[in-house]
Amino acid sequence: MSRYNAKESEPKWQAAWEAAGVFQADVDPTREKYYVLEMFPYPSGRIHIGHVRNYTMGDVVARYKFSKGFNVLHPMGWDAFGMPAENAAMASGGHPKDWTYDNIDAMRAQMRPLGLSIDWTREFATCDPEYYGQQQALFLDFLEAGLVYRKNAVVNWDPVDMTVLANEQVIDGKGWRSGAEVERRELTQWFFKISDMSEDLLTALDGLDDWPAKVRLMQENWIGKSRGLRFAFARTDGGEPIEVYTTRPDTLMGASFVGISPDHPLARAIADKNTDAANFIAQCRQGGTTEEALETGEKLGFDTGVFVQHPLDPDWHLPVWIANFILMDYGTGAIFACPAHDQRDLDFCRKYGLPVIDTFFATDDPTPAADTAFVPPKEQAVRWVNHFAGLDIATGQEAIDATIARAEADGWGTGVTQFRLRDWGLSRQRYWGCPIPVVHCDTCGVVPEKKANLPIALPYDDGNGKPIDFSIPGNPLDRHPNWCDTPCPACGAPAKRETDTMDTFVDSSWYYARFTAPRANTPTDAKAAAYWMNVDQYIGGIEHAILHLLYSRFFARAMIATGHLPDTAAEPFNALFTQGMVTHAIYQTNDAAGRAVYHYPDDVDLRDGGAFLRATGAEVTVVPSAKMSKSKKNVVDPDDIIDQYGADVARWFVLSDSPPDRDVEWTAAGADAAWRFINRIWTMAYNIARMEDQGATAADAALRQALHKTIHSVTQNIESFGFNSAIAQIHSFANVLAKS
């Protein structure tokens, strides 16, 4: 009797599925549809075992729904723009386009043998002009609908690479690649008006019952709704009043100064006349300094010499300070500080000798809190009592609400709702991204490109017949001799294309919609979108809990507003599942100098309850279950696993043991166990087939009962993403079957 031969049977069946087009999805209004989608991969060059786990989960769901009779859409594509392609070009001299498409070919070749139930006819990459051209069309529609706008914004600027850096690319105040001190620079950038939808994006989270509560909560915190009081401090010198926002108006009697951001208009006006102030602001602007101050929590302040009147007592004057910890893009960029209720304000007041007033003093206990530095004068208490007479000065929300109501009644303030969510800046000074389809004309200004001219495609060479040189800092589109030359779409005069490209998060914010009609010559096809949307089950990593998922929710709404999606698609992902990582033990020894040396799993022998180097027999320290990392050498290559055991074993193992939302540790023993089980099934099937040939029939009542129990539990386990439990049920049934 032979053993299960994956190399023979897997390609055979995969070829048969392919020939029959069994996974090809077509609109069929007579059948109920089911759209399952895994977050599409970045074409880094190799698939890793985490991809295998992700796509296997989607495959299980897709095949389950196939077998339940649904018309299943299960597509795959490539999130193909982004910096790694430019970095690779910089490092090895190739072209980002070639690098990307070569990687896609390599990864597709790795994925096909996994035997996933994917409709490959719908495949696309976001760097295909056919895709990003439609994205440009969307951008133009968004622009027309007022969903995109330009404004000046402070960005992280790398003066060596001459580019904007994302926050994640700023490390200790320095550019991650150039190592140059990052500057904060003001540039004109394009923004999506996501903040206009804050309220809707927040309240709609309530309806996402099939999303992990954790993700909903993370989005809720990110959107960050707060309720507070907005009011203005009048200046004693008669200048422009300073508007502030506070969530704690009840602490107003504890105010000891008014703080403004270094980017506040008043701070700038002062800096124009005062070099000390200008120097202070420059110091705050230095990325490094701010980062460090942030780390150590050091508060820096500058006394402007300006005074304002307390809104409840014109005779009470508060000094205005510029403070490094106040953010211009939250609230009004100005605050009043109440050191008795805010640690930050207290630190600041201590450092600069400003008064600390204990507002609690004013209620019923005249003793100031022990750690406050300042004993309030009696008149403070009198002021409090006078101004809040008739108010029920309760603690907490009641006091806040009462103070807001009072401010509105007395006409000096307004209760407002504030969101933390800011507009989404999408401009990038990068080559390898979707060009922003606008033209800058001397006479007409910023003019949208005509749709007929789309796609605005990236140039392949440098315009002089040579490959683009990515080793020169800055955006290659900027120094291209003629790519940006174009007639103004409005007046026809010579004009310049915008050379900024779009953030790659744009590409992934609507790909799920494009999959419903990937070859349409509009961004979506109404009929296909109406049939296939929404995604019924979306599967991916928790690392996308905020940005990608929030941006996609915004894009779906924007696409509805511009007629590209049906009204029912505002929440594009009905159900979301976030899967855990595949981890692996790290095998580590120390060299003579005590530095850690890492070893590949293949070089390590596990025996006698320990781990030893095959080459030398030296004992190895095992660090269990760590995130796979090439530098730690704790990686397994899916190709090796498939070569050794076949795809089904790899697929079976990544779903065994651990619940799918938790991390699973890849072990050789576990892979062996999966291999043994697959063989056991194969042997049993072989034996059963032989018995049937000899006239046997399966009619045992107990067996039938066990079978149906198993079918029931496995069904429930798949529905609830309990793949590990489903596998346990199948193991159990195999045990029953073996005994009968």
Add this chain to the structure above:
RNA sequence: GCGGGCGUGGUGGAAUGGUAGACACAUGGCACUUAAAAUGCCUGGGCCGAAAGGCCGUGCCGGUUCGAAUCCGGCCGCCCGCACCA
């Protein structure tokens, strides 16, 4: 600092108010074999016991309940997200 989650054998884990530890891994044993590999079977939380069986046991302390790994309160530990957000 704010928000959230988790804690069960040597290991991954199962059980969502009703027989704790399903299923698997590791370990030990047996069968088959000249032998090994492969395969199959048994064992598999702790203590007492020859066994039958008994007692204890889900981080710690308390509570609710006929009944708690599960619900509630407090503590301890670990993990994650956000963060000068006013």
